[in-house]
Amino acid sequence: MAKLRREMLVSHDAHETRVALLEDGELVELYVERPKRSVVGNVYLGKVSDVLPGMQAAFVDIGLEKNAFLYVDEVVSLEGVEASGRRSIADLLVRGEQVMVQVLKDPMGTKGARVTTDITLPGRFIVLMPFSASVGVSRKLSEEERDRLHAIIEPMVPEGMGAIVRTVAEGVADEEIRADLEFLMRLWKRVAHQAEEGLAPEVIYTEMDLALRLVRDVFSAGFDRLVVDDKTTHGKIVSFLKKTSPELVRRIVLHKDRTPLFESYGVLGTVDSAMRRTVELPSGGHIVIDRAEALTAIDVNSGRFVGRRNLEDTIVKINLEAAEEVARQLRLRDIGGIIVIDFIDMDEPANRAAVTKRLSDALERDRTKTRVGEISRLGLVEMTRKNVTEGLFGVLTDVCPCCDGEGRVLSPITRRTSVERTMREILDIARSKAYLFGVNPETYALLMEPGRNTAAALKAQTGKHVVIVPEPECTPLEVRVLIEGAAGVRWRPPKA
Numbered sequence: 001m002a003k004l005r006r007e008m009l010v011s012h013d014a015h016e017t018r019v020a021l022l023e024d025g026e027l028v029e030l031y032v033e034r035p036k037r038s039v040v041g042n043v044y045l046g047k048v049s050d051v052l053p054g055m056q057a058a059f060v061d062i063g064l065e066k067n068a069f070l071y072v073d074e075v076v077s078l079e080g081v082e083a084s085g086r087r088s089i090a091d092l093l094v095r096g097e098q099v100m101v102q103v104l105k106d107p108m109g110t111k112g113a114r115v116t117t118d119i120t121l122p123g124r125f126i127v128l129m130p131f132s133a134s135v136g137v138s139r140k141l142s143e144e145e146r147d148r149l150h151a152i153i154e155p156m157v158p159e160g161m162g163a164i165v166r167t168v169a170e171g172v173a174d175e176e177i178r179a180d181l182e183f184l185m186r187l188w189k190r191v192a193h194q195a196e197e198g199l200a201p202e203v204i205y206t207e208m209d210l211a212l213r214l215v216r217d218v219f220s221a222g223f224d225r226l227v228v229d230d231k232t233t234h235g236k237i238v239s240f241l242k243k244t245s246p247e248l249v250r251r252i253v254l255h256k257d258r259t260p261l262f263e264s265y266g267v268l269g270t271v272d273s274a275m276r277r278t279v280e281l282p283s284g285g286h287i288v289i290d291r292a293e294a295l296t297a298i299d300v301n302s303g304r305f306v307g308r309r310n311l312e313d314t315i316v317k318i319n320l321e322a323a324e325e326v327a328r329q330l331r332l333r334d335i336g337g338i339i340v341i342d343f344i345d346m347d348e349p350a351n352r353a354a355v356t357k358r359l360s361d362a363l364e365r366d367r368t369k370t371r372v373g374e375i376s377r378l379g380l381v382e383m384t385r386k387n388v389t390e391g392l393f394g395v396l397t398d399v400c401p402c403c404d405g406e407g408r409v410l411s412p413i414t415r416r417t418s419v420e421r422t423m424r425e426i427l428d429i430a431r432s433k434a435y436l437f438g439v440n441p442e443t444y445a446l447l448m449e450p451g452r453n454t455a456a457a458l459k460a461q462t463g464k465h466v467v468i469v470p471e472p473e474c475t476p477l478e479v480r481v482l483i484e485g486a487a488g489v490r491w492r493p494p495k496a
Contacts, residue, residue, distance in 0.1 A: 006223045010211045010237070011261045012230035017210045020267055021218070023365070027270040029331050032395045033210035039064070039103045040388055041207035043119060043191055047200040048097045053090045059112070060101055063201035066112030070101060074116035076131045100195045100204070106389050109293055121184050121191070121205075124216055124244040125169035125177050126153070128184040130192075132162030140167045149177075156181050168220040168245075180244070212240055218367070225251045229261040274332050274392055279325060281305075285318040287325055291393065295338045298326055300379075302344060312351065315344045319355045327362030336368070336387025343379040356381065402476060415476055416446040420454060422479045427462040435464060436483035438471030 009020040021029040044062035051058045059067040072089040093099065101115035121128045135154050137146040149165045152174045157163045169177060187205075194204040207213060211228075215237050219226055228234040234254045241249050255261045262268050273279065280286050284305035290297045300322040305314065326341055341359075346352050352375045359381065363370050372383040389395075399405040410418070423437055439447065447454040447468060455466045471480055 008226040010228040012233045019214050027267045038106050043102045043205035045195050045198040045200045045202050045204050046101050048093050056089050058093050061201050068113040068115040070115050076117045098200045123180040123184045125180045127164040129162035134162045137165040138167040227253045227255050229255040281321045287322050296335050298341045300343050316351045319343045320358050323359040324362050331366050334391035336385045339383045341381040345379040427464045432484040436467045438480040438482045440474040440476045441470040444470040
């Protein structure tokens, strides 16, 4: 199998930082960070605001808008993380207690951040686990390399602490691994000291910004190059790699062309497509992605593809293409949680197995943990993908103020009828004789369609004098009483 050409693009300006990962020139992952950045990885000194034995969880005030959620299995006991045995949250935490926690998941929707007391501090080659006694090596490495790295790290880690050697440590000398561990030990000493001296709620450790975080966690010898379009960010990345992986510095390139970086690499169209509900497949079929709060449904459709042989071959071709595209879209959009994929029904068990294998193989390049179930006779595949952030969709979009996220809006006749009813209800209980109503400009156009005199109709029904004017600040169904008084008072529009 040919080696993938892997590149990382880092684009930074005053408004946001974007990091794109490309495989053979195709955008597969995109991360965006704005001033209101992710808090995943931050360590806080928090205060327990509530303990809920019925949920086996606690809420912790860490200084964010919503209290963080701490489940009992994420609480470290004095002797370390217990692997077995039922524990009660009420025995581990009390209300008002100060506790050091680390954010596992960003706040999403109505939910606060999810946190743990099992702190981990990531370095370039090692992740330090102060409250664990286990030492491990990334499973993505070969068995021979894992044995080598395990033999290096095990005698270095202090008793009572743990560490995991990362994938980027492949081929790294023991001196570099030791230096990384010593740095993390010094960092942990500072964090622990701040936790002892601090007053909750306060942040005691802040994760790196997006660009440095992905360079630390992802960029390795497996990448051909990293292109940056900002001099300051370029300098920070070079400085970081000189200390950790100097052999990679020569792969860092400063983008100097007048054409914007993302435009130069032709990825802007892919970014736009990542916001769309429907994604086209090469054959002419397509997939439709619908997201709910905790579940994403992906539907596979044949579209305009009719095939050249029998029906089963046509369906299999579409499903195999869909399996590849689904895996790419999950990475690109950073979709997490429960995912249900509705493939087109196939009669042959061998074909169902082939589609499942294609999906699993495509997901092997995904750094985020996934689990895939077998395809059912109905063509459904259930899978999970670790949910950490709001994903690309949550960062780049807001809920529609008109439909409130439903994806549909009220029909014109429904809006017009609702507004007319509201005005009539106001007039029925009103004491004044004349009213000036303000409505949304689009709604105003509906009320004033040719052949329709809503104001005259309301006057005939209620006996009140009515004038209706467009009011830009009104929502589609809102009715504002701008003036009320005696009949005969003439309203004049404000001067421009």
